[in-house]
Amino acid sequence: MSRYKHVFFDLDRTLWDMDGNSYHTICELAEKHRFADRGIHSMDEFICKYKVINDQLWSDYSLNLVDKDTLRSERFKRAFGLFGIQDDAFAEAFGKDYVEHSPLKSQLMPHSLDVLDYLSSKYQLHIITNGFEEVQHVKLEKSNLKKYFNSVVTSEMASCKKPDVKIFEFSMNLAKADATNSIMIGDSLEADIVGARNSGMAQVFYNPERKAHSEAVTHEISCLSELKGIL
Ligand SMILES: [Mg+2]
Structure with a gap:
């Protein structure tokens, strides 16, 4: 026994499946938020870079180096920044949508x-x-x-x-x-x-x-x- x-x-x-669910959520929201008009043409490239940033912020969060609000506001801001997009309102709106939609995924x-x-x-x-x-x-x-x-x-x-x-x-x-x-x-x-x-x-x-x-x-x-x- x-x-x-x-x-x-x-x-x-x-x-x-965080990675699978995140991938599908970002792809869906990219259409709504018109990534292509902002110069993001490869979802794989964007998601790959976002994942590195998000993992680092989560690691920092677990070590109490950043708080919840910083994690949530910074991850898309930094990812968009890598594509030359400096637009806090855009990053914030996308981040808010992401937090609402990704938990609904069930993979x-x-x-x-x-x-x-x-x-x-x-x-x-x-x-x-x-x-x-x-x-x-x-x-x-x-x-x-x-x-x-x-x-x-x-x-x-x-x-x-x-x-x-x-x-x-x-x-x-x-x-x-x-x-x-x-x-x-x-x-x-x-x-x-x-x-x-x-x-x-x-x-x-x-x-x-x-x-x-x-x-x-x-x-x-x-x-x-x-x-x-x-x-
Ligand atoms: Mg885990």
């Missing part, structure tokens, strides 16, 4: 539902996410994930962010779990895996791109379906 009772999941890029990482069906009959499932309160709940609802989870903790709710051990402790308290019967699954070595390890939880590093690293992890998988062999 498994020692675990509680399985904690990260949301973005672990269950919810999931491969095998998400299949694995959640399997795990939910054996364990209590929970979410720990650095994403924002008003956005993450919409994503869970729209992508039919909500019914699987006994608790959902966002960084805003816990007033701290992964990798801070406090958010893991907050989540375990809420779930009435403890570190010895809990396991964390996530795609970020820095935020999910190191954070969970420091809080005493076991960890599963979801590494679909099989990136090389030197962290000690309890388990590592490249496909969510491998969880059935672990749990």
Whole structure:
């Protein structure tokens, strides 16, 4: 019998396909906001550059180097700036549309539902996410994930962010779990895996791109379906 009772999941890029959903949202909104008239002709190029900026800002956010408002206002401003567009009002309007539309997308990482069906009959499932309160709940609802989870903790709710051990402790308290019967699954070595390890939880590093690293992890998988062999 498994020692675990509680399985904690990260949301973005672990269950919810953030890159796929972001790509489709930006492509749709680019038509409405007339990117072509502004000189942006390659969506792939724009999204590739946006992704680097957005990932950096999220990393800064998780380390408390920038706040939510800065993250949201800066990411498109900087991306448009790389294409010679210095127009704060345009960046702000696009960013606002993006925040409204992207959580409505429901593309999931491969095998998400299949694995959640399997795990939910054996364990209590929970979410720990650095994403924002008003956005993450919409994503869970729209992508039919909500019914699987006994608790959902966002960084805003816990007033701290992964990798801070406090958010893991907050989540375990809420779930009435403890570190010895809990396991964390996530795609970020820095935020999910190191954070969970420091809080005493076991960890599963979801590494679909099989990136090389030197962290000690309890388990590592490249496909969510491998969880059935672990749990
Ligand atoms: Mg993630």
